[in-house]
Amino acid sequence: MKIEVLVKDDNREIQNSIISKIRDLINLKNLEPGEKLPSERMLSEKFEVSRSNIREAIQKLEFYGLLKSIPQSGTFVANIGIIALNGMIEDILRLKSPDFKSLVETRILLELKTVRLAALRRTEEDLKQMKATLEAYREKVRNGQDAVQEDLLFHLAIAKASGNSTMNTFMLKITPEIITNFAKYHVCDKNQAVLGIQEHTDIYNAIRAQDPSLAKQMMKQHFKELYKYCYSV
Amino acid sequence: MKIEVLVKDDNREIQNSIISKIRDLINLKNLEPGEKLPSERMLSEKFEVSRSNIREAIQKLEFYGLLKSIPQSGTFVANIGIIALNGMIEDILRLKSPDFKSLVETRILLELKTVRLAALRRTEEDLKQMKATLEAYREKVRNGQDAVQEDLLFHLAIAKASGNSTMNTFMLKITPEIITNFAKYHVCDKNQAVLGIQEHTDIYNAIRAQDPSLAKQMMKQHFKELYKYCYSV
DNA sequence: ACATTTTGTCTGGTTAACCAATTTGGACAC
DNA sequence: GTGTCCAAATTGGTTAACCAGACAAAATGT
CATH class of the missing domain: 1.20.120.530 (GntR ligand-binding domain-like)
Known part of the structure; x- marks a missing residue:
């Protein structure tokens, strides 16, 4: 039981830190909505984590409609604006698991x-x-x-x-x-x-x-x- | 645009067919709630699809609370009963994307x-x-x-x-x-x-x-x- | 006969290499 | 200068091999 919780929390922490980094990257590079994120390989190298972890984080952000992955093309920032993006990522990071x-x-x-x-x-x-x-x-x-x-x-x-x-x-x-x-x-x-x-x-x-x-x-x-x-x- | 839709539909079809097969497997083997599913490797071999596809399908069922993956242990059937499980999988398979x-x-x-x-x-x-x-x-x-x-x-x-x-x-x-x-x-x-x-x-x-x-x-x-x-x- | 350690075989997770599709950039014909 | 086409580079997706940890059964010492 204990292990399970620990593992989950670990995953969550890693994921959240990657999500933060992606957010920072978008802000830093002033990526406009619709623009392309660096490739998964690039990100995994830059953040020094595995590509799987990057993909997981991207999938989570894709679930909440903030990113959109298109095969053989790239991962794109959703067309909802930089302010909404930051606000939503903040909310997602702080989201509690439901009671x-x-x-x-x-x-x-x-x-x-x-x-x-x-x-x-x-x-x-x-x-x-x-x-x-x-x-x-x-x-x-x-x-x-x-x-x-x-x-x-x-x-x-x-x-x-x-x-x-x-x-x-x-x-x-x-x-x-x-x-x-x-x-x-x-x-x-x-x-x-x-x-x-x-x-x-x-x-x-x-x-x-x-x-x-x-x-x-x-x-x-x-x-x-x-x-x-x-x-x- | 066209390509994007096609790819998505493809993925969805593969995923749904795997989910169906998992459901059939659970019914066939009379897996009681809490019991362990065959390993991801076994399933990918049995269904003749890649392990990634299996994992995606499992993750979807995990999202809806029907399965539970535990690291270094296995994937377990949720404790909600075989009837509820079948009913819910049926619903998930038929679920439309929201309008x-x-x-x-x-x-x-x-x-x-x-x-x-x-x-x-x-x-x-x-x-x-x-x-x-x-x-x-x-x-x-x-x-x-x-x-x-x-x-x-x-x-x-x-x-x-x-x-x-x-x-x-x-x-x-x-x-x-x-x-x-x-x-x-x-x-x-x-x-x-x-x-x-x-x-x-x-x-x-x-x-x-x-x-x-x-x-x-x-x-x-x-x-x-x-x-x-x-x-x- | 019992408790403890060892060991062999699972598991899901991780990684790197590979694939097909797409995009891109420049060479070349006009 | 302009348009066309092809090869090389880049993309996300897929695969297979590998890893650390968990678990159970068997071996061993008391």
């Missing part, structure tokens, strides 16, 4: 929106998939089995039906961490599971009936316990 | 929340940073210069002050794409910039006064035009 509370808080926010959008935009195909996950959930609970996974898949189906790919991506990103933490802190119990069947069904029916505000209300009800838990920690 | 509308929609949702949280939780340090970005914005607009970057940095400062690292990460992720698209579609003009000074100041004051609902209201006002634009496309 449980922030995850739950964000999940609730996202889901109250996706359920509303799903009610407005769901297709017949979406309904079919949601119904399938709902049935799977019901079956598991009826047999007294743990149904956290099915619960989760139902919520992901809603995110998909919302038709908003950004929110869908975000939900996919935070869901496993939520699950893991739920299991760790024993948030769910049997009572909630049985109660969950009715709540899920209510949400599903509201989405099918294309009633966004009812859907949102049902989701809010569904989150009632979680909400209290989140704000009591 | 502009979904970005704006998500941004508005996030910011209406972060501004509220910022009003509740902001520290003096947060206020200082927000004031700095606000001044920079005001100065640029006063000189008739383009101030999109400063605008953005003010909003990022709010996200930071919200104290929610998950939302902060998400804001960082979507902001550059928003900016790029704004520039492309010429969403902002001079009038909005001048109007923006007052609106930003109002938001800042509400956060300083720790008035969450006023802060949210001011942000809503700030997004009025954007909102209309978003839902008219």
Whole structure:
């Protein structure tokens, strides 16, 4: 356990120092947006680190949309201006890894929106998939089995039906961490599971009936316990 | 331009096929959560692709919390259960790249929340940073210069002050794409910039006064035009 | 029989060499 | 002077070989 953390932190430190150096380089050389960064080889030599490390750092900055790597051509600075670039890199360097509370808080926010959008935009195909996950959930609970996974898949189906790919991506990103933490802190119990069947069904029916505000209300009800838990920690 | 798209699609296709194969492998071998995946070398040999491709695919699944690579040990299946795993991989494979509308929609949702949280939780340090970005914005607009970057940095400062690292990460992720698209579609003009000074100041004051609902209201006002634009496309 | 050390075989991480595609710069024909 | 074309240099991507650390089983000493 200790080792894992150490290694991660090490990587993070190296990466962050490389990112800082890249930022300094851009500032020093006054690289305008769209201009080409020195080649990966050049950078690895200049910073005295391996090219893999350079690539990792570039990939991270590419993830946040600050750089753009094009094969057989070079790595380019995004077209967002030098000031925004500096500000964002600063933020990225200082970014903390998310805590449980922030995850739950964000999940609730996202889901109250996706359920509303799903009610407005769901297709017949979406309904079919949601119904399938709902049935799977019901079956598991009826047999007294743990149904956290099915619960989760139902919520992901809603995110998909919302038709908003950004929110869908975000939900996919935070869901496993939520699950893991739920299991760790024993948030769910049997009572909630049985109660969950009715709540899920209510949400599903509201989405099918294309009633966004009812859907949102049902989701809010569904989150009632979680909400209290989140704000009591 | 054409080449860039092609390359990206190629990579995506290879990656997705590898992810599918990994999923099949997990299902076929009935790998329980926490169990070890075959080594990267083994996988690259079995699937007849390079180890780099395997690593990329693993990194993607690691990003979504489905796998966990530990140095000098192996790659492990996350502890979320086989059903959730299959469902999530399915979703990841079918995930579309986000469109502009979904970005704006998500941004508005996030910011209406972060501004509220910022009003509740902001520290003096947060206020200082927000004031700095606000001044920079005001100065640029006063000189008739383009101030999109400063605008953005003010909003990022709010996200930071919200104290929610998950939302902060998400804001960082979507902001550059928003900016790029704004520039492309010429969403902002001079009038909005001048109007923006007052609106930003109002938001800042509400956060300083720790008035969450006023802060949210001011942000809503700030997004009025954007909102209309978003839902008219 | 037990505890300790050794040793052999994993792992993911790192590196350097190689590849195909692209860009570039100048030689050369007009 | 101008346009065209080809070879050389440069690019990010790919590969294969190597590394230090982790782990487990076997060997060894008590």
